[in-house]
Amino acid sequence: MTDRAYEIKLDIFEGPLDLLLYLIRKNEVDIYDIPIALITKQYMEYINVMKALNLDLAGEYLVLAATLTHIKSRMLLPPTEDEEEEEEADPREELVRQLLEYKTFKEAALGLDRMDILGRDVFSRDHTFEEIEGNGQPLREIGIFELVEAFRRVSFQTGQHDIMEIDVEKISLSDRINDIVDELEKRGELTFTDLLGETDSRRRLIYTFLAILELMKLRIIKAYQAVPYGAIRIRLAGE
Amino acid sequence: MDKLKAIIEALVFVSDTPVTVAVLEGILEDVSKKEISSALDDLMREYEERGGGIFLKEVAGGYQFRTGETLTSWVLKLKGQKPMDLSPAAMETLAVIAYRQPVMKSEIERVRGVDVSGIMRGLLEKNLVRIMGRKNVPGRPIIYGTTRKFLETFGLKALSDLPTLREFKELEG
């Protein structure tokens, strides 16, 4: 949601990393050699001001505050013997890496912003919406997001929130069911081993088995066996 | 091209209705009606002389770009190939089938709360949905599922690529 209080107030910073970059720039210090005590102090001052203003501070700002404090304390500690032996790691290293990566994308974002954006800088023709019906036409490529949105809309309209409960398992089972029906439509008949044999993953084996059971229960397929213990053959039930 | 003509050309181009001289006057504050009209006349003549695919025309008291009259058949051919949209109702029905398959029509109607016969026919014709079989209960209701074309249309490799609603809800933060 975009209306959270901290976003309104903190819109000059896009997050804790942005605030940190700002402090580094403001103090004109080297990003590869951050004076951690100074920067931590200033960072905490910002955080405290935000708190004093009674702003709902995003958790991420506090997480970074904790990280900074931790790095500061580690830099004060004399290195342990272990660390001295295997060339002591700089406690700031991970943070610097993160900052550099963030900086890369922040600049990439500015690069995008400088482009001629359709609807902001340049314009194409306004097209009044025309609905043309017919089945010969190709379908527009649709994003999954629209489909899920539609599903959610349904459950809101009808107040049936139980239909929302769909998990990965259920969808994976539908996948396998579809595959089997596809195969049967193509080849007419399959044996149990045809379907199970090629399967090397346990997961897939279970789904295949469940799919067959489901299809039999719905009488979409029928299973035949010529002799006891013979090969089990599966066909579409048909009309 | 002089700046005034370029501005007027851009303004007429982006509008989906004919643009009147009065509207242009309102936007180009310090420019006289006469200058505007003369720039429009120039543009009309230039497009006419050029004899390309589009022309600036005076219509319904305003100005508008139109495709050449002799090119109508080509334009219609393009329009006929325009990708189709699914109506919200079709999208909702498809969503229920995608997530609940294999599913009976009565089940879809229970969820959506409306008759879906017409929409189902449309989805079957578009080959997004298929009949998987009939359930062996009185009335032998048809069971529906989605097709390979459905996966292609939504750019999915498999149904299991569909997000679960729990995952989707996470996007609301």
Add this chain to the structure above:
Amino acid sequence: MDKLKAIIEALVFVSDTPVTVAVLEGILEDVSKKEISSALDDLMREYEERGGGIFLKEVAGGYQFRTGETLTSWVLKLKGQKPMDLSPAAMETLAVIAYRQPVMKSEIERVRGVDVSGIMRGLLEKNLVRIMGRKNVPGRPIIYGTTRKFLETFGLKALSDLPTLREFKELEG
């Protein structure tokens, strides 16, 4: 102007999305891909040289007429509406997705250091970002990428048209 160029100009003009050479090939049955491309190049150059209010541009794998970039304020005045607005947060998120795709939400959050749920939703609604599928790792997280609309919006021919990412030197050792 020769007939082929005129037809192509009209077709690009009437389409509401960038027109691809493939679509033009389908309509202009007996014309080769090469002839179509060369007519498009001619048209692009002619509009460029003329320096008017509109230009033919190659975007998102197709061709589209667009207003000149120096005329923005005039067009906005006509439209009387606020220009499309992407917040810096949306722009940063989009940058990570564009350059890192296919990318998980957790990865975007790691790079930006903030929760991106609300922003992702907005980008999905604007159709600048899409769900590409799932990553084949435990938990099968959803992966995201940019859309054709993203290319169209930013006037890019293809993803490879994105400016090179300026990576900063990492720490020594």
